[in-house]
Amino acid sequence: MQIEVKQLSKSFDRTSVVSDVHFSIRKGQLIGLLGPSGGGKTTILRLLAGLETPSSGEIYFDGQRVDRLPPQDRGIGFVFQNYALFKHMTVSENIEFGLRVQKKSRAEAAARVQELLELIGLQELAKRYPHQLSGGQRQRVAFARALAPAPQLLLLDEPFSAIDAKVRKELRDWLRDMITQLGVTSIFVTHDQEEAMAVADEIIVFNRGRIEQQGTPWEIFRHPATPFVASFIGDTNAIEDLSLLEHLVSLDRIEAGSKVLVRPESIEIDRQQELAATGAALLGVVRNVQFRGSYWQVELQVGSQQLLAQRPLEQEPLRPGDQVSVILHRAHLFAGTEN
Numbered sequence: 001m002q003i004e005v006k007q008l009s010k011s012f013d014r015t016s017v018v019s020d021v022h023f024s025i026r027k028g029q030l031i032g033l034l035g036p037s038g039g040g041k042t043t044i045l046r047l048l049a050g051l052e053t054p055s056s057g058e059i060y061f062d063g064q065r066v067d068r069l070p071p072q073d074r075g076i077g078f079v080f081q082n083y084a085l086f087k088h089m090t091v092s093e094n095i096e097f098g099l100r101v102q103k104k105s106r107a108e109a110a111a112r113v114q115e116l117l118e119l120i121g122l123q124e125l126a127k128r129y130p131h132q133l134s135g136g137q138r139q140r141v142a143f144a145r146a147l148a149p150a151p152q153l154l155l156l157d158e159p160f161s162a163i164d165a166k167v168r169k170e171l172r173d174w175l176r177d178m179i180t181q182l183g184v185t186s187i188f189v190t191h192d193q194e195e196a197m198a199v200a201d202e203i204i205v206f207n208r209g210r211i212e213q214q215g216t217p218w219e220i221f222r223h224p225a226t227p228f229v230a231s232f233i234g235d236t237n238a239i240e241d242l243s244l245l246e247h248l249v250s251l252d253r254i255e256a257g258s259k260v261l262v263r264p265e266s267i268e269i270d271r272q273q274e275l276a277a278t279g280a281a282l283l284g285v286v287r288n289v290q291f292r293g294s295y296w297q298v299e300l301q302v303g304s305q306q307l308l309a310q311r312p313l314e315q316e317p318l319r320p321g322d323q324v325s326v327i328l329h330r331a332h333l334f335a336g337t338e339n
């Protein structure tokens with residue numbers, strides 16, 4: 001289903017929670033809705049699902065206006081943050097729930113439940129109750145239950161936030177495969193930028209009721225549209241000693257009160273100290289080096305400024321005390337806000 005949202009706003013008791021939001025989502029896309037807690041992400045999902053009424057604005061599904069339709073007429077599946085399985089129902093009964101609402105025949109419903117149990121790979125757990133399942137298994141069942149009525153749009157509200165890191169990574173890969181295979185248009189809400197990057201085709205960065213940027217993970221990472229996006233996505237070094245940048249940018253172009261940010265992976269380190277002498281690089285000293293599995297994390301001292309850099313494993317290792325040239329590229333500098 002293709003989604004279009006225009007000038008959508010929602011206030012609770014005159015407090016604006018979603019302000020003049022517009023975005024569109026192509027059919028079959030998996031969108032990550034990413035932003036800090038309290039920013040209004042859940043409210044957006046609830047507006048799409050029909051669980052909240054907009055204060056103003058319009059929502060279109062496949063060109064048809066739906067913002068006044070009741071939830072059951074919108075063709076949406078919802079997976080909630082906390083496991084919203086029915087405790088007194090088995091796995092099968094939970095998955096079947098949405099089908100009973102649709103008044104499917106018994107045989108049809110049973111066949112559909114079987115199909116979904118196979119899809120999520122939990123056939124042998126069909127007769128179990130939610131409390132007999134692990135957190136990951138419960139969220140798979142919640143996913144199957146949401147999919148059972150064959151929704152046109154699947155909304156997932158921080159579905160893995162209560163699950164520990166390792167299983168969570170497996171689940172997100174699993175979810176991505178499932179959704180890609182099914183081709184169902186989906187919105188995945190998370191406050192975890194790494195999770196959004198790993199899962200989504202495109203990310204909408206949302207903050208304080210507004211969209212900061214929509215783009216592919218790569219676009220958002222490489223070309224953040226706002227200072228908020230630059231600071232929220234990825235690790236950054238805040239450069240306080242702006243004189244270090246004199247060879248790259250004219251300093252009077254940097255706004256008062258703003259910081260300049262650079263990502264650790266954008267900082268190059270060269271063992272040839274001569275580079276610094278030519279003015280093409282800064283002279284730095286290695287303070288500390290840590291092995292991080294897929295790269296070396298290098299702590300550098302450049303004048304009064306400390307910088308974190310990433311060094312590829314295949315490059316010659318560095319040691320504390322090494323004098324090096326530190327290379328910054330103008331194209332990799334971002335403006336950031338104070339906080």
Ligand code: ADP
Pocket residue numbers: 012013017035036037038039040041042043044
């Ligand atoms: P997120 O999902 O990004 O954490 P929410 O959409 O849950 O953000 O909430 C955004 C803001 O709206 C919060 O300040 C929250 O307290 C407020 N809010 C959400 N739902 C209601 C409601 N039903 N009544 C009043 N305030 C609400």
Ligand code: MG
Pocket residue numbers: 038041042043157
């Ligand atoms: Mg939320």
